[in-house]
Amino acid sequence: MDTFEPVIVAFCCHYCAYTAADMAGTMRYSYPPNVYIIRVPCSGKVDALHIMKAFQKGADGVYVAGCLEGDCHFKTGNIKAAHMVAYLKGLLDEIGIGAERLEMFTMSAGMGERFARIATDFTERIRKLGPNPAKAGSDKTDKVAVG
Amino acid sequence: MITAERKPLDEIIDYIKPFSRILLVGCNECVTVCAAGGRKEVGLLSSALQMAFMKEGKVLDVKELTLERQCDPEYVEELVPLIDQVDAVVSMACGCGVQEVAKRFKEKPVFPAVNTKFMGASERQGVWAERCQGCGDCVLGMTGGICPVARCSKRLLNGPCGGSSNGKCEINPEVDCAWQLIWDRLKSLGIEKTYEEIVPAKDWRTSRDGGPRKIIREDLA
Numbered sequence: 571m572d573t574f575e576p577v578i579v580a581f582c583c584h585y586c587a588y589t590a591a592d593m594a595g596t597m598r599y600s601y602p603p604n605v606y607i608i609r610v611p612c613s614g615k616v617d618a619l620h621i622m623k624a625f626q627k628g629a630d631g632v633y634v635a636g637c638l639e640g641d642c643h644f645k646t647g648n649i650k651a652a653h654m655v656a657y658l659k660g661l662l663d664e665i666g667i668g669a670e671r672l673e674m675f676t677m678s679a680g681m682g683e684r685f686a687r688i689a690t691d692f693t694e695r696i697r698k699l700g701p702n703p704a705k706a707g708s709d710k711t712d713k714v715a716v717g
Numbered sequence: 718m719i720t721a722e723r724k725p726l727d728e729i730i731d732y733i734k735p736f737s738r739i740l741l742v743g744c745n746e747c748v749t750v751c752a753a754g755g756r757k758e759v760g761l762l763s764s765a766l767q768m769a770f771m772k773e774g775k776v777l778d779v780k781e782l783t784l785e786r787q788c789d790p791e792y793v794e795e796l797v798p799l800i801d802q803v804d805a806v807v808s809m810a811c812g813c814g815v816q817e818v819a820k821r822f823k824e825k826p827v828f829p830a831v832n833t834k835f836m837g838a839s840e841r842q843g844v845w846a847e848r849c850q851g852c853g854d855c856v857l858g859m860t861g862g863i864c865p866v867a868r869c870s871k872r873l874l875n876g877p878c879g880g881s882s883n884g885k886c887e888i889n890p891e892v893d894c895a896w897q898l899i900w901d902r903l904k905s906l907g908i909e910k911t912y913e914e915i916v917p918a919k920d921w922r923t924s925r926d927g928g929p930r931k932i933i934r935e936d937l938a
């Protein structure tokens with residue numbers, strides 16, 4: 571377990587969290603290289619399927635980071651994202667992956683320090699939980715196009 | 718629309734445990750609108766089931782297809798090219814769709830992934846409520862467009878019971894008393910007189926009490 575390096579996927583909203591990540595860099599705050607950032611136009615644009623696929627393809631933890639409540643560029647994208655994350659936590663519990671591997675965070679563009687702290691804390695949380703129990707096996711889904 | 722809710726994962730997993738290749742079939746109609754069994758829910762369930770299998774060190778091969786309608790044989794026919802590549806079918810349609818698939822593919826086990834609930838309407842985003850019980854002899858013309866069969870807990874046809882208080886039904890303070898709604902509506906339409914008319918005992922043979930029902934339109938059949 572000591573050598574376990576978790577893979578964390580972070581869906582970051584372009585306007586806040588992604589800019590906060592930039593700010594963290596500018597301010598020389600370091601955060602673990604385990605966190606793979608995916609920039610999205612709004613946290614509300616993150617689809618439940620993106621998160622499920624991330625876990626299915628081997629992510630050990632996933633988080634969605636959007637703007638502070640009331641600050642969403644698209645008004646309520648972050649609130650929708652929080653609801654979706656809460657729903658998926660239930661689903662992850664049902665299949666035994668564990669709700670605590672998924673989280674929703676909010677921050678403003680200027681919160682470089684908060685971005686770095688969340689990335690660090692979440693990585694540590696997942697490190698303690700160990701690898702994603704579904705990691706073995708492969709993606710065998712076929713999409714069938716009709717019509 | 719016909720409303721439905723996904724079954725607990727455990728129950729679905731129990732059905733498909735003996736198999737390694739399944740066809741997961743969604744429906745583009747009612748269950749898509751009530752977010753229970755459309756293309757998106759098919760994708761999510763597929764992913765969840767595969768992970769549940771992976772967790773046990775097993776591999777589940779899932780083919781996903783969402784039909785335009787699962788309750789029409791023409792559309793169910795689209796499953797033909799795939800059926801031989803799977804051990805079982807899991808349907809996310811309402812009970813009508815599940816049965817159409819089971820009827821067409823007699824040699825394949827077919828399992829439901831949702832619980833079909835009721836005929837309802839959206840009250841707001843994410844909330845659906847029962848509106849019709851398909852009694853086969855609509856009374857909405859006498860009740861101001863509010864159905865006492867589906868919305869009165871006792872299906873009363875001649876005004877409220879003694880449990881109606883402050884506009885709420887005695888079964889639950891969250892539930893509107895259908896007869897309060899009906900009375901308010903008749904009043905606002907200025908046709909309170911309709912309320913005075915005594916409605917005779919309803920003939921429930923047009924409902925489920927007459928056994929399974931069928932409609933035959935000779936000009937179309």
Ligand code: SF4
Nearest residue numbers: 869877878886894895
């Ligand atoms: S309180 Fe109203 S809705 Fe409830 S059972 Fe009585 S009449 Fe029906």
